[in-house]
Amino acid sequence: MRARNLVIAVTLAFLGIYLAWVFLEGVTGQTDARLADLALARIPESGVSNPVTAVLLNFRAYDTLLELAVLLAAILGIWSTGSAVPGFVPAGPVLSSLTASVVPLLVLTAGYMLWVGAHSPGGAFQAGALLGAAGVIMRLSGRPNAGLPPLPWLRVATVLGVLAFTVTALALMGAGAGFLTFPLAVAKWVILAIETAATLAIGAALAAAYLAGEPVVATGTTATSPGGSER
Amino acid sequence: MGAGVFHTLVAVAYRGTETAPDPVPQALVLTGIVVAVSATALALTLGQRLDQQDD
Numbered sequence: 001m002r003a004r005n006l007v008i009a010v011t012l013a014f015l016g017i018y019l020a021w022v023f024l025e026g027v028t029g030q031t032d033a034r035l036a037d038l039a040l041a042r043i044p045e046s047g048v049s050n051p052v053t054a055v056l057l058n059f060r061a062y063d064t065l066l067e068l069a070v071l072l073a074a075i076l077g078i079w080s081t082g083s084a085v086p087g088f089v090p091a092g093p094v095l096s097s098l099t100a101s102v103v104p105l106l107v108l109t110a111g112y113m114l115w116v117g118a119h120s121p122g123g124a125f126q127a128g129a130l131l132g133a134a135g136v137i138m139r140l141s142g143r144p145n146a147g148l149p150p151l152p153w154l155r156v157a158t159v160l161g162v163l164a165f166t167v168t169a170l171a172l173m174g175a176g177a178g179f180l181t182f183p184l185a186v187a188k189w190v191i192l193a194i195e196t197a198a199t200l201a202i203g204a205a206l207a208a209a210y211l212a213g214e215p216v217v218a219t220g221t222t223a224t225s226p227g228g229s230e231r
Numbered sequence: 232m233g234a235g236v237f238h239t240l241v242a243v244a245y246r247g248t249e250t251a252p253d254p255v256p257q258a259l260v261l262t263g264i265v266v267a268v269s270a271t272a273l274a275l276t277l278g279q280r281l282d283q284q285d286d
Binding site: 015016019022023026027035036039040051052054055056060063064067070071073074075077078081082085125202205206209210212213 | 232235236239242243244245246250251252253254255257258259261262264265266268269270272273275276277279280
């Protein structure tokens with residue numbers, strides 16, 4: 001046991017030293033041979049003015065597409081383990097009234113984040129995280145499905161990010177631009193459309209992941225569509 | 232450990248006060264965070280199922 005602890009300690013110490021060296025090298029090392037200059041120089045071609053959004057949605061779009069696919073795969077894995085665990089008891093009046101004011105605020109802020117991501121810090125992932133947080137709060141305040149739509153719609157929402165990304169990329173390829181190559185004339189709107197779909201998908205996926213299982217179709221509500229519980 | 236790597240990458244993006252930070256590591260970290268959260272969520276769910284089976 002002592003030997004194992006020693007091995008772990010030494011490994012972690014080496015990792016720490018290595019990370020410190022990488023950091024030192026990154027900050028004080030050669031500063032001109034960096035991808036940053038290449039990326040910053042080509043931002044006018046990306047359709048957005050926020051460098052991080054430009055890299056994320058345009059220069060490294062493949063990466064972002066696969067990232068959404070990973071998120072989708074994780075949700076599918078979680079859903080395949082069974083139904084969601086039963087919800088908590090309904091919250092007291094303080095948390096309920098707080099939820100009533102915080103959740104709309106979160107949705108509003110998510111919309112703002114999404115729009116502002118084109119030219120300043122923000123974007124689909126930040127907006128999606130806020131939507132996910134809204135879902136977590138609703139779940140904590142006693143709503144068994146975290147305010148998510150019925151299952152058929154939830155499925156559409158979680159797939160939406162990958163779907164919109166792929167369909168846009170294939171459509172642009174059909175138009176002769178190449179897979180995931182955005183012509184400057186439409187780049188801003190293509191990126192905004194993909195980001196909107198990604199925001200909904202990320203928000204739905206994060207809130208659904210918090211349920212730890214496939215959402216149980218609520219009984220006794222008129223909102224459930226027929227056949228919603230079949231798999 | 233994951234958080235440490237993310238923090239190091241973000242710190243590496245710093246390029247002095249005159250220029251904007253390097254957007255490439257920042258985008259990498261943003262991608263990494265989402266992947267890490269997905270994997271953690273899946274792992275936690277699997278752990279919870281195992282715990283339920285033990286009962």
